[in-house]
Amino acid sequence: MSIPVLKFDAVIVGAGGAGLRSAIQLSEAGLKTAVLSKVFPTRSHTVAAQGGVAASLGNSEEDHWTWHMYDTVKGSDWLGDQDAIEFMCKKANEVVVELEHYGMPFDRTDDGKIYQRPFGGHMSNFGEKPVRRSCAAADRTGHAMLHAMYQRNVKANTQFFVEWMALDLIRDEEGHVLGVTAMEMETGQIVIFHARATIFATGGAGRIFYSSTNAFINTGDGLGMAARAGIPLEDMEFWQFHPTGVAGAGVLITEGVRGEGGILRNSSKERFMERYAPNAKDLASRDVVSRAMATEIKEGRGCGVNKDYVLLDITHLDPATIMKRLPGIHEIGLQFAGVDCLKEPLPVVPTCHYQMGGIPTHYSGRVVAPKNGDVNSVVPGFYAGGECACASVHGANRLGTNSLLDLLVFGKSAGDSAVEDLKAGRAHRELPKDVADKTLARISALDNRKGGANVHETRLAMQRTMQDHAGVFRFGDMLKQGVEKILEVEKAARQLEIKDKSMAWNTARTEALEMENLIEVAKATMISAEARKESRGAHVRDDAPDTAEFPNGRNDKEWLKHTLFSPVDNSISYKPVNMQPLTVEAVALKTRSY
Amino acid sequence: MERANYERLRWRCIRRALLELDITLTRFLDGGEFEKLSDDQQQAFVELADMEDYDLWDLLTGKAEIDDSRLAHMVALIRKS
Ligand SMILES: Cc1cc2nc3c(=O)[nH]c(=O)nc-3n(C[C@H](O)[C@H](O)[C@H](O)COP(=O)(O)OP(=O)(O)OC[C@H]3O[C@@H](n4cnc5c(N)ncnc54)[C@H](O)[C@@H]3O)c2cc1C
Numbered sequence: 001m002s003i004p005v006l007k008f009d010a011v012i013v014g015a016g017g018a019g020l021r022s023a024i025q026l027s028e029a030g031l032k033t034a035v036l037s038k039v040f041p042t043r044s045h046t047v048a049a050q051g052g053v054a055a056s057l058g059n060s061e062e063d064h065w066t067w068h069m070y071d072t073v074k075g076s077d078w079l080g081d082q083d084a085i086e087f088m089c090k091k092a093n094e095v096v097v098e099l100e101h102y103g104m105p106f107d108r109t110d111d112g113k114i115y116q117r118p119f120g121g122h123m124s125n126f127g128e129k130p131v132r133r134s135c136a137a138a139d140r141t142g143h144a145m146l147h148a149m150y151q152r153n154v155k156a157n158t159q160f161f162v163e164w165m166a167l168d169l170i171r172d173e174e175g176h177v178l179g180v181t182a183m184e185m186e187t188g189q190i191v192i193f194h195a196r197a198t199i200f201a202t203g204g205a206g207r208i209f210y211s212s213t214n215a216f217i218n219t220g221d222g223l224g225m226a227a228r229a230g231i232p233l234e235d236m237e238f239w240q241f242h243p244t245g246v247a248g249a250g251v252l253i254t255e256g257v258r259g260e261g262g263i264l265r266n267s268s269k270e271r272f273m274e275r276y277a278p279n280a281k282d283l284a285s286r287d288v289v290s291r292a293m294a295t296e297i298k299e300g301r302g303c304g305v306n307k308d309y310v311l312l313d314i315t316h317l318d319p320a321t322i323m324k325r326l327p328g329i330h331e332i333g334l335q336f337a338g339v340d341c342l343k344e345p346l347p348v349v350p351t352c353h354y355q356m357g358g359i360p361t362h363y364s365g366r367v368v369a370p371k372n373g374d375v376n377s378v379v380p381g382f383y384a385g386g387e388c389a390c391a392s393v394h395g396a397n398r399l400g401t402n403s404l405l406d407l408l409v410f411g412k413s414a415g416d417s418a419v420e421d422l423k424a425g426r427a428h429r430e431l432p433k434d435v436a437d438k439t440l441a442r443i444s445a446l447d448n449r450k451g452g453a454n455v456h457e458t459r460l461a462m463q464r465t466m467q468d469h470a471g472v473f474r475f476g477d478m479l480k481q482g483v484e485k486i487l488e489v490e491k492a493a494r495q496l497e498i499k500d501k502s503m504a505w506n507t508a509r510t511e512a513l514e515m516e517n518l519i520e521v522a523k524a525t526m527i528s529a530e531a532r533k534e535s536r537g538a539h540v541r542d543d544a545p546d547t548a549e550f551p552n553g554r555n556d557k558e559w560l561k562h563t564l565f566s567p568v569d570n571s572i573s574y575k576p577v578n579m580q581p582l583t584v585e586a587v588a589l590k591t592r593s594y
Numbered sequence: 595m596e597r598a599n600y601e602r603l604r605w606r607c608i609r610r611a612l613l614e615l616d617i618t619l620t621r622f623l624d625g626g627e628f629e630k631l632s633d634d635q636q637q638a639f640v641e642l643a644d645m646e647d648y649d650l651w652d653l654l655t656g657k658a659e660i661d662d663s664r665l666a667h668m669v670a671l672i673r674k675s
Contacts, residue, residue, distance in 0.1 A: 039609050047611035047647055140648060143611075163605070185605065216616040217609045249617055331655050335673075336617060505601035507608070 003181075003436050004191045007428065008034045008159075010418055011179050011193040013166040013222060014201030016044030017142065017407035018386025018414075020149035021095075022199050022365075025415025027156035031422060034193060035153070036164045036182055038217060038510075042146045045203055045215050046407070049142030051119060052134035053404035055092035059113040060132040063124060065089040066584060068133065070126045072402060073587040076395025077537035077554065079235065079562070081578035082586055084363040084391040088402075088409045095408040096135055104148040105137050121399040121594070134401045142404065165510060166221065168439045169198070169229040169382075172432050175371070177382035180225070181439040185510065188503030190443070192436060196426050197381055197418035200226070200359060200367075201411060204387040205521040206239075209352035210460075210467035212250045213242060222388040224517025226359045227524070227567035228438070231369050231379065234390040235357035235563050236521070237529035237539045240398055241472035243290040245351025247309035249336035253329065253348060257314060258282045260325055264293065265311045265345065266301040272310075285594070290350040291540060294473035303347065308467075311345035350472040354398050356538065357528075358390035360564070365389075365414025370564065375575040381426065383418050385410035392562065395577075396537020446512050452497030455512045462489045462522050470529045476543040479530040486519075486526045487570075493519040524565040531572045534559040537592075551591040560589075595636055603640055611647040618654060619643065622675045631671075638668040 010026045012019045015037035026033040037044065056063040068089040073080055100106060100114065107115040116132040124131035137144035153160075166180040170192070179195040205220025206212040223233055244253040258264075264282050266272045276292040277284035284292075293310050302308050314322060314329075319342045323330065333341035360368050361384050362376065371377035386407040393406055469482025493515055500508040535544040535553030544553035561574040579586050595603070607619035622628060628639065642650055642665060652658035653669045660666050 039606075039611075043609070043611045043647065045611055048613070143646075143648060186602070213613060215610060215613045216620075217611075249613075251614055251617070328655065335655075336614075502597070502601075504598040505605060507601050507605050510605070 004189070005194050005431070006034070006191060008032050008193060008195045009422055010034070010197040010199065011036065011195040012199040012201060013180060014044070014203060014386070014388070015041035015160065016201060016203050016386060017046040017145055017149070017404060018389075018411035019199070019201030020146065020153055021408055021411030022201060022383070022385060022415035022418070023153050023158045024149060024156060025412055025419055026197075027153060027158040029419045031419065032159075034159050034161055034195075036161045036166050036180075036193070038163065038165050040162050041150050041160065042143070044146060045217055046142040046146050046404070048215065049404055050139040052117065052136035052141050052401045053096060053145075053408065054119070054122060054133050054399070054401040055096040055135055055405065056089065056133055057093055057096065057114060057116060057135070059109060060116045061124070063131050063133060065092065067124055067126060067131065068092065068122070069581070069584070070587050071121055071123050072393060072399060074127065074590070074592055075121050075397055075399040075402075076393070077397055077592050078556070078560065078589055079238075079392070079395030079536060079577055081363070081392050082581040083578050084393050086581040086584060087363040087413075088391070088393050088405060091409045092405055095405070095412060099145065099148060099408065102148040102152045104144055106135055107137060119401050122401070145404065165513065166225065167442070167513060169225045170431065170435055171229050172429060176380045176429055178429055178431060181436050185505055188506055188509075190436060190439060192431065194428060194431060196422050196428055197383060199365075199414050199418060200382075200384040200388055201386045201407075202388045204355040205518065206352045206355060208462060208466050208518055208522040208525060209239075209471070210463035211245050211247065211349045211351040213245055213252050213351050213353045214250070219514035219518050220388070220521035221514065221517045222384065223358060223524070224520040227520040230568055231359065231367065232564040232566045233357060233521075233524045234360040235392060235395075235528070236524040236565055237532050237563060238356035238396050238537060239352050239525070240354040240356065240538050241290055241350045242353045243286050243293060243350050244312060244348040246332065246336045247304070247347035247349045250351050251332055251336045252351070253312065253332065253346065254326070255286075257312060257326055257329060260314070260321065261317055262312050262314045263316075264289070264348075265313050266296045267303045267307065268301065272296050272301070287540070290472040293348075293350055294471055297349075298473075298475065298478075309347040309349040312348045313345035314341055315343060315345060354403060355387055356390070356392075356394040356396065356398055358388050359384045361385070361389045361391050361410070361414075363391055363410070363413065364417045365410050366417050370573070370575070375564075383414040385414040396539060442513070442516065443509070446496060446498055446509060447501050449495065449497045452495045453492035455496055455498065455508070455515050458489065458492045458496065459515055459518065461492065462486070462519060465489055466522055466525065470526050472540070474529060474539065474541045476541065479526070482526050483530050486523050490519050490523055520567060523570065524567065527570055528563045528565050528572060532559060532563060554592075556589055603643060606643055612651055614651055615647055618672065622672050625675060627671070627675050634664065635668060638664040641665060642668055642672075
């Protein structure tokens, strides 16, 4: 069967913040650039970001990129690469000002500068006191960002392929990346995008967990495609959780609810935070609260049929106060928990929010993988940025507002690197003879299989396994069982069956193809988490507690290293953290405390 | 509604930018509410689904209102589902 081939200088998979930022660099350099997206660009998940983007502009008070760098290294629990972190923090002002020139409607100070507000973990003078560093456009920062960058791309003649799903990465025998295979949803047609440069900007994969704040689109397609092409995934054990998402739905409940007097209770209505944090109680920090909730659930004191959530009680508060101070919470309870929170407590659970790991990249946006003894050998023709990539600036834990910065800085640098490599003469390489065979085989297996596994049930089994065995607080025995369980789920995920065989708009097929990506990410996460026997940042193990020898359970002697999960044989290897910034002194190892 | 049109609409409802809308719209479609609508009402639903995420979410949470009575009625139906 002959498959149409579309030839571009560059193909970018993803039209969220990272993809749009890369595309601007390529199109404005006069290169023929295609951007593929499962949805209309301004429906990408970047829209959900409300908090803001970090940059040490110093508009409201003194600030400096070295302070931002210090906070980011500390936030990462020293797992972030200090060269990449310096690169990002130093570039922040430039990319934010550029965005302003693209027409981004930032909030302003009275004298017309970009208004900045404080955000958790961002401090002045190397951790002294909070600093105003976050730049926002009301509570629609991500949304405004996408609109500004989309318009800029339209002007620069970027070609958008909207409602197209990339399926597999094309690599030749020497390992060069030559583009992707993709499916046009409207027709079901498979097409080859043949490119001199391929950039992944596919966003996160938070849907591997049962409870996730991520929209349904975050199925880790870029990671799945990279894994199927033999590229290892970095630091996949690190996922940031938020303590209070609505159980079953994932929708965030603001921390303000506990601030106003909300109380967490277990199945016997006990106010359990009194046992874990006698002073701060329900107002203890995010990680303490999340861990306490996870412990209650693990020890059988959770609520509901599956005993898998706890309760957030505000029924003792004055209804008028709730409606005034916590607007939206009543509606969220009704819509997503079926609960009138004025009369009944809300079911809540620690909820997955952000993926720190991903496709390993250099800070130039070039993808790197081990080859011939070099752990950071460049994969020619392949670039990545945004949440799907691991530069690594977030290390073991991301600071709020640093991910929008990540996608601007590394989206741009991936684009710049591609321009540089193409201008240096990188040509279209010949497509392998079997270029689309694997993709076609996957599709035909889905279409023809009888008696296979149901997509919805398989996804649920994966999500439950991840939530129970690799959630916000991790237990050695549970992780071990989790590895076995997720490998079982993988077997089902390799045997999916769909009933609908139509070509046009076959959403059942699309969801099955997404499931094949999700399982790669879930497996990488579980196996990487089981292997790391310390606690660090967002990876917290019950059997690696806080001791005098290992404060917070962190063990730098053995574990100051990045995990690389190899999808080829499910094996783990490690590579060193880059502790050497580009121009300044390294941020020395210290216990992380706030 | 023709199969392909329905499936396109479904994709545009189950892959939104905001999780809140993913859940709400998926529930409405997969819960069988959509099939019960008249052609006119289905058209109103399609128009709502075409809106930007925050604009639609503001309507569904009552933070904003819409003059068009067809659309307002549809918003009420989705909220009740
Ligand atoms: C509720 C919420 C609030 C947040 N708030 C903030 C905040 O205030 N500040 C901050 O810094 N960060 C915040 N974050 C994190 C931040 O929003 C994300 O990390 C960031 O937006 C990811 O951007 P991206 O460009 O990498 O991916 P996305 O914006 O998710 O875009 C991914 C793109 O890839 C496309 N795609 C995926 N797979 C395929 C495929 N197979 N084929 C074709 N296209 C594909 C999608 O269609 C989409 O266009 C928040 C996250 C959430 C969930």
